[in-house]
Amino acid sequence: MTEPVTPKAYDRPTGGWGSLEGMAKVELAGKAGPSALETLAIQNKPEGHMCTSCAWAKPPNPHVAEFCENGAKATIWDLTSKRCTPEFFAEHTVSELRKWSDHDLEVVGRLTEPLRYDAASDRYLPVSWDEAFAAIGLALRRLDPRSTTFYTSGKAGLEASYLYALFARMYGHNNLPDSSNMCHETTSVGLNKVVGSGVGTCQSEDLAHCDAIFYLGQNPGSNSPRILHPLKDAVERGCKIVAFNPLRERGLIEFVDPQNPWQMTFGKATKIADQYLQVRPGGDIAALMGVCKRVIELDAIAQAAAGDGVLDRGFLAEHTHGLEDFLTKLSSTRWDEIEHHSGLTRAELERAGDVYAEARNVIGIYGMGLTQQVYGSQAIGLLVNLLLLRGNIGRQGAGCQPIRGHSNVQGQRTVGISEKPELVPLDKLKEIFGFDPPREKGRNTVEFLEALLSGEAKAFIGLGGNLARAVPDQTRVHEVWRSTELTVHIATRLNFTHLLPGEQAWLLPCLVRAEQDMQASGPQTVTIEDSFSHIYGSIGRREPASERLKSEVAIVAGIAKATLPPNPRWQWDAWTDDYAAIRELIARTYPDQFHDMSARMNQPGGFYRGNEAHDRIWKTKSGKAEFTAPTVLDAGGTGEAPGRFRLVTLRANDQFNTTIYNDADRLRGLEGNRMIVLMNAREMQRALLSEGELVTLTTDYDDGIAREVSGLAVTPYDLPDGCVAGYYPELNPLVPLNHHEQLSKTPAAKGVPVRIRQPHSARH
Structure with a gap:
C-alpha cells in the first residue's frame, strides 16, 4: 500500500483565481521571466504571435488579455530560461535518460x-x-x-x-x-462523409446567435479554456447547454471570467451546463438516438395538434438524403436498449430532446470522446442527424463544430x-x-x-x-x-x-x-x-x-x-x-482559398478560407447532407463481459498532450501521482478494492498479445458504472494498435477494454 491520492473536491469554478495560480506554478517551473508577460500581451492579436496551444479563434476585437490558462502555460514553457546544452548530454547517456519522466526531460x-x-x-x-x-x-x-x-x-x-x-x-x-x-481524423472522415466537409461548419460568431449547444466528449476547462468565454456569454443571454461526458468536468459546470474584475472579486460564477448527462464511454450513439426519438415524438404531437410540427420539412426536402432509413431505424430501436447502452434514463434524454426542439438555433460541439471510439464516425453521424432534423447546419447560430487540440x-x-x-x-x-x-x-x-x-x-x-x-x-x-x-x-x-x-x-x-x-x-x-x-x-x-x-x-x-x-x-x-514566396506558392496551389494570402493574413480576425457545407453546398455522393442509420448503439465496439471495464484515458489540467507541466490536476481535485486508476465507489466495493490499493490493469482484447500497466493506485471518483479512467500517456501501453476507429484508424483510447488484477498479497 502507498499513500493514496485522495481526491479533494474542487468546488471552485473554472477560470478565476485558480487559473492565475496554475499559470504561476508553471512559471516557477519554466522560469520564463517577467518578459513573458510582454509576449502574452500580444498573443492572439494582429501583429502578434498566435498561441501554440489549442486552435480556438483569434477574434477581430481582442480582449486586453487574449489568452487562457493553457495558452499562457504553453508560452511560458516555450520561453523558459533553462537550456539543454551539449554539456547536459555529456553528463547523461541516452539509456539513462530513457528512465526519466516526461516532465523531467522537458524541464531541462x-x-x-x-x-x-x-x-x-x-x-x-x-x-x-x-x-x-x-x-x-x-x-x-x-x-x-x-x-x-x-x-x-x-x-x-x-x-x-x-x-x-x-x-x-x-x-x-x-x-x-x-x-x-491520433485524435480528429475521425472528423476528417466521418463528418466529410455526411456533410462533405472534413472540418467544422461554424464560424466563431455563431456562438453569439445560438439558443442551445449540445456539447459532447470534450473538456474545455483543461483542453481549450478560451471557449469558456463565448460559452459564458451564451448562457448569460439565455442559451441552454446540454453536456454529455462520463466525467463531471468543472469547465462545463461553472466558470469565472479572469478578465472580469467584478466577477473575480464580488460576483458569482456562471453556471455553464443546464443539463449534465454522464453518458457511459461509447454511449453517445445511444444517447443521441434517444434525443432524436424524443424530437420525432414531439413533432408527431405538434402535427396532431394541427401545428407545423418540429422538423424543418423544407430544409429536409431540399438539402438531405436518407431520412426515411434513419426514421425506420429510430422507430425500431427500443428505449430499454437506449438506456442500457447510454447509461442514461429515458427522462434525461427526453428533457434533452425538449431543449433541442424548443431552440431555434443549435450548435453541436464535440471532442475526442466521440472521435476516439471504434464507431466514432457513426457517433458524429448521429450528431449530424440531430442537427439536420431542424436545419441546424448552414445558417447563423447553428452548425457542427469539432474542437481541435493543436494550434x-x-x-x-x-x-x-x-x-x-x-x-x-x-x-x-x-x-x-x-x-x-x-x-x-x-x-x-x-x-x-x-x-x-x-x-x-x-x-x-x-x-x-x-x-x-x-x-x-x-x-x-x-x-x-x-x-x-x-x-x-x-x-x-x-x-x-x-x-x-x-x-x-x-x-x-x-x-x-x-x-x-x-x-x-x-x-x-x-x-x-x-x-x-x-x-x-x-x-x-x-x-x-x-x-x-x-x-x-x-x-x-x-x-x-x-x-x-x-x-x-x-x-x-x-x-x-522570404516566406512570402512560400505563401505565393500556397496561393497558386489553392487559389480559391489562399489568393492574396500575404496581403490578408494580418487583418483582424484573420481571413476565412471558406467552407462549402457552411453555405449548404454538400460535397457528398448524393449532393445532399446525409442521414445515417447506425449499425450499433455502442461506439466502443468491444461489447460487455463480466469483470470487464472500459478505460477512458485523460489529460490533466497541467498538461498539453505529452507535455506534463507538473503532477497537478487541479480541476479534478487530484495531485501528486499520475499512476492512478479512477473508478466509482460502487465498483470499488464490488471488486473488493480499497482506496490507494495498487493494482494492475490488463487489456481484455483477444489478439494473443499481453498488455498491462502495474502500480496504479485505486482512486475513488464520480464515474459511470462499468468504466475506469487514467492518464495519457501513462496508460497508452494498454491501447491495442488495431483497436481503432473503423473508418479513420484513429486509436480508440476513450474505450479500451480492461480488467483489474490485484497483487496476490493484497487480495481479500
Missing part, C-alpha cells in the same frame, strides 16, 4: 544546437548544421522513399508544412501522417500534409514544380506503426511532437523503434521519442513561434489556421533561445536541398529567405 529546457547520436558513447554530440544536413540527405538518398515517414505534430506554420509535404512528394512518397491521425493541425492538412493523395491537388503541383507526384496512398500513423513492427519502416522524420510517447501499444512499438536506419527530430525540447535513436539519429533544434525568425529579407511571419477555417499571420518578437537555432522552414528546406537533385524550379534558398 530548450535545445540549443544540432546534435548527432553516437552509439559508441550512447550520447548526443554537437555537430554543425552543414554536417547534419549533408548526412541526413545522404542517408535519405540511399533509402527507398516509400520506406520513410515524414510526421508532423500540429504546431508548424502553413509555410513549413507546405514545404514539408512538397519535399516528401518530390522525394517520392505520401507517407505524411500527423497528429490528427495548426487543421491548417497542415489544408496545405498538403495528408497521406491521402486524393485530398491534394497533385496535378497543380506537377504544373508548378515540374515533377510527377506519387499517386499511391501513404501511411497514416497507425499504418506507420504497423510498418515499424513489420520492419518495413526504415526512417522517421518528425516535424515536432513526441510521437513514440503518444502512440498506442507503446511496449511493442518502443522495442522496434530503434531498429530504424534513420531518425530525425525537429524539436524545441528533449522528449522521450528522441531517446529511441535509429542507427543514425539527429536532433535539430528550432525556434518557437514567439521567437523572432530573422531571414535574409528580414523578420518573417508564419501563418496558422484555426478550427473555424480562418488564417492568421503570426510574428515572433522574442530573442531566440540560442543563436544556433533555425526556423522550421529553414530546417525543412535544408534537408530537402541536401536530399533532392538540383532543379531551377525548386528554390529552397529563396523560399527560406
